[in-house]
Amino acid sequence: MNVSPQGPDGHIKISREARIAASIRSILEDMGEDPNREGLLKTPERYAKAMFFFTKGYGESAYDIGKDAIFHIDHNEMVLVRGIEVFSMCEHQLIPFVGKVHIAYIPNGRVLGLSKLARIAEIYARRLQVQERLTKQIAQTIEDLLRPPGVAVVIESVHMCMVMRGVQKSSAMTTTSCRTGIFKASRAAEEEFQFLLQLKQNW
Numbered sequence: 001m002n003v004s005p006q007g008p009d010g011h012i013k014i015s016r017e018a019r020i021a022a023s024i025r026s027i028l029e030d031m032g033e034d035p036n037r038e039g040l041l042k043t044p045e046r047y048a049k050a051m052f053f054f055t056k057g058y059g060e061s062a063y064d065i066g067k068d069a070i071f072h073i074d075h076n077e078m079v080l081v082r083g084i085e086v087f088s089m090c091e092h093q094l095i096p097f098v099g100k101v102h103i104a105y106i107p108n109g110r111v112l113g114l115s116k117l118a119r120i121a122e123i124y125a126r127r128l129q130v131q132e133r134l135t136k137q138i139a140q141t142i143e144d145l146l147r148p149p150g151v152a153v154v155i156e157s158v159h160m161c162m163v164m165r166g167v168q169k170s171s172a173m174t175t176t177s178c179r180t181g182i183f184k185a186s187r188a189a190e191e192e193f194q195f196l197l198q199l200k201q202n203w
Contacts, residue, residue: 020048054089054096057126062137066120066145069113078189079111080104080196084118090161091128097174099131099157104193105142106149106182112142131155131176139178150181152193 014022021044028035028043035044082102090097101121105112124137139153154177163170182189 017045017048017052020051021045024048053126054087055127057123060123060126062120062123062141063145065123066112066116066141069116070145071111071113072109073107073111074109075107075111076109078104078106078192078196080193081114081117082197084121086121086125086134086155086157088125088127088129088131088134088157090159091130093161093165094128095159095161095164097131097157097159097161099155099174101138102152102154102156102197103138103142104152104183104196105146106189108146108148110146110148112146117142131157131159131174135176135178139180143180148181150179150183150186150189152179152183152190153177154197 024044024047025035028040033040035041080102081104082100084101084103085098086101087096087098089095103117103121120141121138124134124141135153135155139151142148142151142153154175156173156175158170158172159174162168162172162174179190183193
């Protein structure tokens with residue numbers, strides 16, 4: 001069992017990973033499984049490591065990632081990055097949902113490094129989430145970092161909680177959106193956003 005150094009009271013502190021592994025071992029036993037059989041012997045530890053990877057976004061700041069990649073440039077036309085793959089865990093059942101994020105904004109003399117848009121989405125996705133909040137967090141962070149005339153974020157995803165349990169609808173796609181500024185006020189901006197989203201990639 002992994003342990004961390006002794007605490008001030010002299011007791012050895014069990015690591016978070018070891019605590020999760022012990023809990024998974026108990027769950028396996030309650031399911032009627034034998035956690036000591038060959039196929040499951042290392043499963044509790046593997047699961048614990050996987051969960052920390054799935055939720056590594058708690059240890060990262062989207063604002064810190066973004067603020068070091070803001071560039072001043074004379075460009076005021078729409079910037080769109082689409083098809084950013086994300087993997088997240090629904091906080092209701094701890095079951096994954098997977099999808100794609102499309103991010104657009106209108107610059108106002110400042111732009112964000114393109115890869116940082118994907119990193120911002122990744123940081124928030126690697127937490128226990130609901131899709132609606134994830135969408136808003138991405139938009140709000142870009143809004144706060146750049147103060148642009150407008151931001152639009154759309155997420156399309158498949159939730160395994162709808163595929164594997166409950167209604168069991170494998171073809172169900174959930175779409176959420178968050179728009180600020182000109183994307184709310186201007187029909188032209190919204191139409192351009194929708195047009196660019198629908199362009200086919202020929203390469």
